Amino acid sequence: MSQTKYIFVTGGVTSSLGKGIIAASLAKLLQARGYRTTIQKLDPYINVDPGTLNPYEHGECYVTDDGAETDLDLGHYERFLNVRTSQANNVTTGRIYQSVIEKERRGEFLGKTVQVVPHITNEIKERIQILGNSGDYDIIITEIGGTVGDIESLPYIEAVRQLLWELGEHNGIVIHLTLVPFLSAAGELKTKPTQHSVKTLMESGIKADILVCRTEHEISEEIKEKLALFCNVRKEAVIQSIDASTIYDVPLMMQEEGLDAVTLEKLALPKDLEPNLDQWKEFLERHKNPKNKVVIGLIGKYVELPDSYKSIQESFIHAGAANEVEVEVRSIHSSHLSAKNIDKKLLGLDGILVAPGFGERGIEGKIRAVRYARENDLPFLGICLGMQMAVIEFARNVLGMDKANSTEMDPNTPYPVISLMEEQKSVTNMGGTMRLGAWDCHLTENSLVHQVYGTSDISERHRHRFEFNNEYKQQMEDAGLVPTGFNLKTGLVEVIEIPSHPWFVGVQYHPEYRSTVASPHPLFVGFVKAVLAQKQKQKNASLA
Numbered sequence: 001m002s003q004t005k006y007i008f009v010t011g012g013v014t015s016s017l018g019k020g021i022i023a024a025s026l027a028k029l030l031q032a033r034g035y036r037t038t039i040q041k042l043d044p045y046i047n048v049d050p051g052t053l054n055p056y057e058h059g060e061c062y063v064t065d066d067g068a069e070t071d072l073d074l075g076h077y078e079r080f081l082n083v084r085t086s087q088a089n090n091v092t093t094g095r096i097y098q099s100v101i102e103k104e105r106r107g108e109f110l111g112k113t114v115q116v117v118p119h120i121t122n123e124i125k126e127r128i129q130i131l132g133n134s135g136d137y138d139i140i141i142t143e144i145g146g147t148v149g150d151i152e153s154l155p156y157i158e159a160v161r162q163l164l165w166e167l168g169e170h171n172g173i174v175i176h177l178t179l180v181p182f183l184s185a186a187g188e189l190k191t192k193p194t195q196h197s198v199k200t201l202m203e204s205g206i207k208a209d210i211l212v213c214r215t216e217h218e219i220s221e222e223i224k225e226k227l228a229l230f231c232n233v234r235k236e237a238v239i240q241s242i243d244a245s246t247i248y249d250v251p252l253m254m255q256e257e258g259l260d261a262v263t264l265e266k267l268a269l270p271k272d273l274e275p276n277l278d279q280w281k282e283f284l285e286r287h288k289n290p291k292n293k294v295v296i297g298l299i300g301k302y303v304e305l306p307d308s309y310k311s312i313q314e315s316f317i318h319a320g321a322a323n324e325v326e327v328e329v330r331s332i333h334s335s336h337l338s339a340k341n342i343d344k345k346l347l348g349l350d351g352i353l354v355a356p357g358f359g360e361r362g363i364e365g366k367i368r369a370v371r372y373a374r375e376n377d378l379p380f381l382g383i384c385l386g387m388q389m390a391v392i393e394f395a396r397n398v399l400g401m402d403k404a405n406s407t408e409m410d411p412n413t414p415y416p417v418i419s420l421m422e423e424q425k426s427v428t429n430m431g432g433t434m435r436l437g438a439w440d441c442h443l444t445e446n447s448l449v450h451q452v453y454g455t456s457d458i459s460e461r462h463r464h465r466f467e468f469n470n471e472y473k474q475q476m477e478d479a480g481l482v483p484t485g486f487n488l489k490t491g492l493v494e495v496i497e498i499p500s501h502p503w504f505v506g507v508q509y510h511p512e513y514r515s516t517v518a519s520p521h522p523l524f525v526g527f528v529k530a531v532l533a534q535k536q537k538q539k540n541a542s543l544a
C-alpha cells in the first residue's frame with residue numbers, strides 16, 4: 001500500500017469514554033485483516049511527558065522499549081496489537097511547545113513571530129506524520145486526548161483539520177466518540193449531547209465521518225437514524241458501543257457493529273478479506289471459562305485508583321487465561337498493614353505481589369507483606385520497589401540488619417542495601433532522568449527465573465533510580481537470597497530469588513509492560529501457575 005491512511009479519533013460530551021479501547025479495538029480489527037497498523041496518542045496537557053505525574057492524576061505511567069514515559073493508553077495499544085510503541089506514539093502539548101521553543105532559540109524561524117498557527121500546528125502535523133513517513137505502517141490511528149471544545153485541544157483540532165485537507169479524500173477520516181445517556185425519568189436514550197458535540201467539531205471545520213456512541217442501553221434503529229440525520233453521517237456509520245464485561249470483548253463487538261467495514265469503506269480500502277481473530281477468540285474462551293480460581297494480593301499505595309496498576313492487572317488477565325485460572329486481584333493498601341492486623345488483612349490470599357512505587361509512604365506495610373509471604377511459603381513477586389522491599393526485609397529479618405533500608409527512604413541508614421545508582425548521583429532534574437526503557441539481563445543457569453523464561457538472555461523495561469547494593473551481595477547469598485539476573489555490562493542485579501522458598505522472585509524491571517494477549521509474560525504465567533500449585537498443595541495438606 002503506497003499512501004498511508006490516517007484515522008483521527010476525537011471525543012465529545014464527557015471524558016473517560018474509552019477512546020483508547022475503541023482505537024485499540026479498531027486497530028486490532030484492521031491488523032487482523034492484514035493492515036500494518038499503529039496508534040498514537042496526543043495529550044493536551046503541558047507536562048512534557050507523564051513521567052512526573054502522580055498516578056492519581058492519569059493512572060499508571062507506561063514505559064516503552066526506547067524509554068518513553070507515556071500515557072497508559074499505549075499499554076492498551078501494545079496489549080491489543082502485540083506491536084511495540086515508541087517515543088513517537090505519545091506526544092503532549094508540553095513536548096510540542098518544548099520543541100518549537102528550542103527551534104526558536106536556535107533561530108530556525110528566521111526572525112518570524114512564532115505563533116500557535118502555523119508553528120504549533122505545524123509541529124503537531126509533523127509529529128502525526130512521523131509514524132506514517134516511517135514506511136512501517138499502512139494505517140495510523142491518532143487519538144486526540146481530551147474533549148472537543150476544550151481550550152487545550154484547539155491546536156490539535158486545527159492541525160487535524162489542515163491535515164485532512166492536505167491528505168485529501170479517502171486518506172484521512174475522523175471517528176468521533178460520544179455518550180448517548182439514558183434518562184431514567186424519561187425512560188429513553190438522549191441524542192442531544194451527541195448533536196451538540198458534533199456541532200462543536202463542525203465549528204472547528206471538521207466533519208465526523210463515523211460516530212461511535214457509548215451507551216448503557218441498546219440504541220434502536222430509530223435513534224441511529226435520528227443521530228445520522230442530525231449529525232450528518234450515514235446510518236451505517238453510527239456505531240453503538242455498549243458497556244462490555246471485559247475490554248477484550250470490544251474488538252468483537254466493534255466487528256459486529258461494522259466499525260472496521262465502514263472505516264475501510266471511508267478509506268477506500270478493500271474489505272473483502274475477513275479479519276482473522278482466531279487467537280483472540282481462543283484467549284477470550286480461556287479467559288471466560290476458567291477451571292480454577294486464585295486470589296492474589298496486590299500490595300500498593302495507589303490502590304484507590306485501579307488504573308494506577310493497569311498493566312499489572314492486565315498481565316494477570318493474560319496469565320490467568322494462559323493457565324485457565326481466574327485471578328482475583330485483591331488490592332490492599334500498604335499503609336493499612338500494621339504488625340497487629342497483617343494476618344487478618346492478608347488472610348485468604350494465595351499469592352502476593354508487592355507493587356512498584358516511589359517515596360516513603362506505605363513502605364513499612366510492603367515490608368511486612370514480604371515477610372508474610374516469605375514466612376508462610378506464599379508465592380511472591382516483587383516488582384521494582386517491590387523487589388527492593390524484599391531485599392530490605394531479608395536484610396532486616398534474616399541478616400539481623402536493624403534499620404536496613406533504601407537510601408531513597410532513609411539516606412542515613414546504617415545498612416543501605418538499596419542505594420542510588422552511580423550515574424544518578426549528579427542528576428538534579430526529575431523529568432526523564434531515571435534508568436528508563438529496555439535493558440539486557442542475563443539469567444543464571446538453573447535458577448527459577450531461567451526455568452520460568454526458558455532462556456538465558458532477556459530484555460526488560462526499567463523505570464527507577466535506586467538499585468541492589470552489590471556490597472551486600474555475598475552476605476545475602478550466603479543467607480539464602482540469591483541474585484539470579486544481572487546486567488552483564490554494568491554488573492547491576494536485576495533479579496533476586498530465594499531458592500528455599502516455593503516461589504519467591506523480585507525483579508528490578510517491569511515485566512507488566514511487556515505482557516500482551518498474544519504473548520502473556522512468562523513471569524506472570526509462572527507466578528500464577530505457582531500460586532495455583534501452592535494453593536492445591538496446601539489444600540491437600542490440610543485434608544491429609
Ligand code: GLN
Nearest residue numbers: 356357384385464465466
Ligand atoms: N522508587 C524506586 C526507585 O526509584 C522504585 C521505582 C519503581 O518501583 N518504579 O528505584
